[in-house]
Amino acid sequence: MSDLVERPADTAVIIPAKDEADRIGATVAAAMRLPGVDLVVVVDDGSTDETGRVAKAAGARVVRHSRNAGKAAAMESGAEAVRLLDEETPRHLLFLDADLGETAQQAAPLIAPVRAGTADMTIAVFATRVKLGGHGIVVRLARDGIKRATGFDTTQPLNGQRCLTRAAFDAALPLARGFGVETGLTIDLIRKGFRVQEVEVEMAHRATGDDWRSQLHRAKQLRDVGWALAAREPAVMKGTDAILRTIRS
Numbered sequence: 001m002s003d004l005v006e007r008p009a010d011t012a013v014i015i016p017a018k019d020e021a022d023r024i025g026a027t028v029a030a031a032m033r034l035p036g037v038d039l040v041v042v043v044d045d046g047s048t049d050e051t052g053r054v055a056k057a058a059g060a061r062v063v064r065h066s067r068n069a070g071k072a073a074a075m076e077s078g079a080e081a082v083r084l085l086d087e088e089t090p091r092h093l094l095f096l097d098a099d100l101g102e103t104a105q106q107a108a109p110l111i112a113p114v115r116a117g118t119a120d121m122t123i124a125v126f127a128t129r130v131k132l133g134g135h136g137i138v139v140r141l142a143r144d145g146i147k148r149a150t151g152f153d154t155t156q157p158l159n160g161q162r163c164l165t166r167a168a169f170d171a172a173l174p175l176a177r178g179f180g181v182e183t184g185l186t187i188d189l190i191r192k193g194f195r196v197q198e199v200e201v202e203m204a205h206r207a208t209g210d211d212w213r214s215q216l217h218r219a220k221q222l223r224d225v226g227w228a229l230a231a232r233e234p235a236v237m238k239g240t241d242a243i244l245r246t247i248r249s
Helices: 002-006 024-032 051-057 071-085 101-116 134-150 166-171 178-191 212-232 238-248
Strands: 011-017 037-045 061-065 092-095 121-126 162-164 196-201
Touching: 011 024, 011 051, 011 071, 011 101, 024 037, 024 051, 024 101, 037 051, 037 071, 051 061, 061 071, 071 092, 071 178, 092 101, 092 166, 101 121, 101 162, 101 196, 121 178, 134 178, 134 212, 162 166, 166 178, 178 196, 178 212
Parallel strands: 011 037, 011 092, 037 061, 121 196
Antiparallel strands: 092 162, 121 162
C-alpha cells in the first residue's frame, strides 16, 4: 500500500452509470480517494434521473450518452475520454460499478499489480459474496466458457471491477456487446498473451433482486454472455444457440 501512496498518480477510474443518482456521489467520492488516482470519469449512459449532475458535483468528469448504449459502449466512451486527457504516459484504467458507494475506496489492491507490472488486467473477487445475478446460471455459463476457451478458471467471471493497462484495453477492442463485455475481455486478453490476475477485495454492490426487472436483467446477461462465447468459441458452444433461441422466444 505504501508503494501506491509514494508513486505519482497514473490511474483513471471509469464508472459506467445509468439511473444511479442515489449512489453515484458516494462512489465517485470514494474513487477519488484511491491512491494513484487523479481522474474519475462517469459515463452517464442515458440516465433519466440526476446521475450526471450528482457525479459532476462529486468531482467526476461526466460523459453523457443521449440514449442508453450499454455497458461496453460506456466503457469505450470512458476510455476515449481518458485518452483525450492523457499526456505523455497513458493512464491505467480502473473500471468500477456505479453502485459500490463507499466500498469503492477498497479498490486499491486492484491497481497495485498493474502499477507494479506484474499483471495486465486484474479482476476483483469480492470477499463478501453478493448475488451477482442469474442465480448462478449466467456465472456458470461465463466461467465454463472462459475455461474452455483459455484454461483460466475464474472465480467471479462477471465482476466488473477491473484494472487494465491502456495497452491491454486497446488490444481488446472492440469490446463484446452489453453484459458480455467481461467474458469477452477475459478471453480476448488471455488469448493474446496478456497476464490476468484475480484479486480479493472488500467491496460490495447492490444485490440483484427477484422482481421482473431483475429477471429481465438476468435474461439480458444470459443473452449477452452467450453471444460473447459463441463469437469466440463456435466449435465448443453448440449449446449456446439453443439458449439464445429460448431467450428470443
